[in-house]
Amino acid sequence: MRAWAVTSPGPIDERPLEFIDKPTPTPAADELLVRVLACGVCRTDLHVSEGDLPVHREHVTPGHEVVGEVVDRGADVRDIEIGARVGVAWLRRTDGTCVYCRRGDENLCPASHYTGWDADGGYAEYTTVPAAFAYPLPDDLDTVAAAPLLCAGIIGYRALKRASRPDDSALGFVIPERLGLYGFGGSAHLCAQVAIALGARVHVLTRGEQARELALSLGAASAGDAYDEPPEPLDAAITFAPVGELVPVALRALDRGGVLSIAGIHLSDIPALNYERELFYEKEIRSVTANTRADGREFLALAAQHGVQPTTHTYPLSAAQDALIHLKAGRFDGAAVLVPG
Ligand SMILES: [Zn+2]
Ligand SMILES: [Zn+2]
Incomplete structure (x- = not known):
């Protein structure tokens, strides 16, 4: 598959990302494989690309506002079907056992992992997500409009x-x-x-x-x-x-x-x-620190119910680096969203 990788973190004008060919990932037993239909471009992706956030994974693929279609699932996944449309957001995994997780404050988990930083994200044709951290998306949310809701909206x-x-x-x-x-x-x-x-x-x-x-x-x-x-x-x-x-x-x-x-x-x-x-x-x-999955589910339901509408500008996946350059330069209002192409 085609995917972007942060090969040498640095100023975005020096193009620190590379558009590469790599194997389509295989989902772990508790994960979904998702075909990316849209991926929002968030300022945090810029921080990952420029090295403002320390490298957690070499050559990481950024992107944590993913709307995708489930195309495969690991052996332990029961509750999400192939073909379902899901959202993949920044919070990717918590330990579920620490004092914060146990009392419902998983946003404070010190062992949490993040999409597009600790694991490869949505600037790619395919990505994976732990099924327990994927958001089933209400039908009346448009695919492109839903992408920025998954980070900016939930926060x-x-x-x-x-x-x-x-x-x-x-x-x-x-x-x-x-x-x-x-x-x-x-x-x-x-x-x-x-x-x-x-x-x-x-x-x-x-x-x-x-x-x-x-x-x-x-x-x-x-x-x-x-x-x-x-x-x-x-x-x-x-x-x-x-x-x-x-x-x-x-x-x-x-x-x-x-x-x-x-x-x-x-x-x-x-x-x-x-x-x-x-x-x-x-x-x-x-x-306010990050979010819990409950925040995400509540917000997506409210957004669908009340027709919350972000202003979006689409870029083909192949132009992700330009989208980041334009974001830094303030070239557009609203949110950039990558679509296949
Ligand atoms: Zn925890
Ligand atoms: Zn974000």
Whole structure:
């Protein structure tokens, strides 16, 4: 099969990936073999290609937003049929035995493995996935549109959950009535669609006129600059921009008892906080780390139910490296998705 491999991690403009021929992988006993129908291009793929993330597997094939068709399965797989359409995401395997896994926090498992980093991913004609970590996809999700949902979408949903108060409803949490989103990229624009569908009044605070226009067209109640005060105090806020200076800004925008959730792996330093203005009255700050499979299943069901629609640009698989170069250069809005070809 044809597949991309990160042969010499380095600046993407120096083309660190190679398009190679290699044997089609054989699924292990608990794995599925999947023919890739679409694979989203995520910024993490850029970090793997450029060597910002340490090499976990030599000549790895990136890609962790895979929509594919099951074409073979290992001897132990029972519950997913050949021909099924499944999603393959970043979280590939956990140990299932550590203290975090046992209490339902598998996103915190220190022994977790990741698709397109520890194992070959979806920048290829075929890939494998442990059946227990594959997501069966609702029929009404379009193949290309589903790809970016598998990383950007699920993480945005986890951030929304972390910004919300748990309850015993079917959803498991109360959607905040007044929600602020700081930054409005791939993850935030999917999170906004779910929050609005569930009844939140969403205020988007971001640099960039185009992002603010997109926010309003998706139904946001207001859109202002990142450092503007929202038109009403917020029950919850999520920072998507990796900018520590926004943390006190967002905390000041919260009403009493408000919750700030911080999405994203990287954040620049948070300036010193003023207890009275920024934390008193039981305001809370929560970080967000990866996601559980339950987050993924819940989000994909909500996305299908409410018609969550990412903006996508397709590239043939053979142009994956160009897609990464264009991503770094900011040449497109929304998400790039690789399709066979
Ligand atoms: Zn674990
Ligand atoms: Zn990703």
